[in-house]
Amino acid sequence: MILALSGKEVAAELEQNFPGSVVESGENSILVKSESVFAIAEYLKNTPELDFSYLTHISAVDYYNYFELVYQLISIQHKHSLVIKTRCYDRQNPVIPSVVKLWRGADFQEREIYDLMGVSFEGHPNLKRIALWQGFEGHPLRKDYL
Amino acid sequence: MEVDIVTPKHIYSDEDLDRTEGQAIEALKKSATEIIPDPDRWLEEELERNILLTSLDSILNWARRSSLWPAICFPACCAFEFIAANASRFDLSRFGMEILRASPRQADLMVTAGTLTWKMAPQVKRIYEQMAEPKWVIAMGACGISGGIFRSSYNVVPGYNHIVPVDVYVPGCPPRPEALIYGIRMLHSKISQRRNIEG
Numbered sequence A: 001m002i003l004a005l006s007g008k009e010v011a012a013e014l015e016q017n018f019p020g021s022v023v024e025s026g027e028n029s030i031l032v033k034s035e036s037v038f039a040i041a042e043y044l045k046n047t048p049e050l051d052f053s054y055l056t057h058i059s060a061v062d063y064y065n066y067f068e069l070v071y072q073l074i075s076i077q078h079k080h081s082l083v084i085k086t087r088c089y090d091r092q093n094p095v096i097p098s099v100v101k102l103w104r105g106a107d108f109q110e111r112e113i114y115d116l117m118g119v120s121f122e123g124h125p126n127l128k129r130i131a132l133w134q135g136f137e138g139h140p141l142r143k144d145y146l
Numbered sequence B: 001m002e003v004d005i006v007t008p009k010h011i012y013s014d015e016d017l018d019r020t021e022g023q024a025i026e027a028l029k030k031s032a033t034e035i036i037p038d039p040d041r042w043l044e045e046e047l048e049r050n051i052l053l054t055s056l057d058s059i060l061n062w063a064r065r066s067s068l069w070p071a072i073c074f075p076a077c078c079a080f081e082f083i084a085a086n087a088s089r090f091d092l093s094r095f096g097m098e099i100l101r102a103s104p105r106q107a108d109l110m111v112t113a114g115t116l117t118w119k120m121a122p123q124v125k126r127i128y129e130q131m132a133e134p135k136w137v138i139a140m141g142a143c144g145i146s147g148g149i150f151r152s153s154y155n156v157v158p159g160y161n162h163i164v165p166v167d168v169y170v171p172g173c174p175p176r177p178e179a180l181i182y183g184i185r186m187l188h189s190k191i192s193q194r195r196n197i198e199g
Helices: A005-016 A034-046 A106-117 B014-031 B042-048 B053-067 B079-088 B121-130 B141-146 B175-193
Strands: A022-025 A029-032 A055-062 A067-077 A080-088 A095-097 A120-122 B109-113 B137-139 B168-170
Touching: A005 A022, A005 A029, A005 A034, A005 A080, A022 A055, A029 A034, A034 A067, A034 A095, A055 A106, A055 B141, A080 A095, A106 A120, B014 B121, B079 B109, B079 B137, B079 B141, B079 B175, B109 B121, B109 B141, B137 B141, B137 B175, B141 B168, B168 B175
Parallel strands: A029 A080, A095 A120, B109 B137, B137 B168
Antiparallel strands: A022 A029, A055 A067, A067 A080
16 A cells, blocks of 8 residues: 655655755645756655655646646655645746656656647657647647637 | 667658658648548449449459458547457458458458547558558548547547548447448448449
């Protein structure tokens, strides 16, 4: 059975190591600043007590004013999970740091988010459309598409 | 000679392939606005004028309709009903069509089992063009006929008849194997009215 870690406890630990990076923390999730996503993800993966070795999935949500990205993490060794969220307020050119260097499974998911939601990932090795073809106009899963 | 793994030098680069693919899809999408009419529509007129078939025609038509070999081109979920129809319970080998051909050059029939996206459309058109004449198409399921519930989507072809000429439409979401077999029987009767010899 996988135990969901309390967001508040992990957020306190993150706040010690990365001051000012945590925006908000609840029982279920931690909301962090988009600039510090990669550093926090690296810390969560490489700290032996946390050891989040597996990224289940990334999802992107369009809340009209901002895009929210949700990272679902699991530690296979410790059998616990955590949800990290981040927000991007720039609607014209949203950019989020890529986590492909940490979890290779993020590769296609970030490409899919780029394709359908239009969020660019800084540091992605091969950021291009995956489900639609090159030359397609717009990003269809955005709320303002058509 | 060492192989450069970091920057592979193909004849076409990945960017070229992506651009060519995108251009082909856009061109097909622009050209496929009209519904392609059924080429065998003249059959109904001919029957009204009571034109009889020769005995050679009937032998050719009997041979053709008794061994319709479907091409393997099943983009989505209607394929499972086709598989069910092909399996032992409904047993399409009764009609001599138990062999599914992986090569479209050996196939007569295309059963369009499933939703077709614009990205897949050039490949389906290519499979149809590779099939040898004479060839027939059964549009199976709501998506095959009109795009179904995905008709207004940004990436779904609103019916296979925009891409290839369709002979028989089998409605349903998905159609039961009985319905598909009824459609195949309708196609049989259509083939049996075909005139192969002019004169």
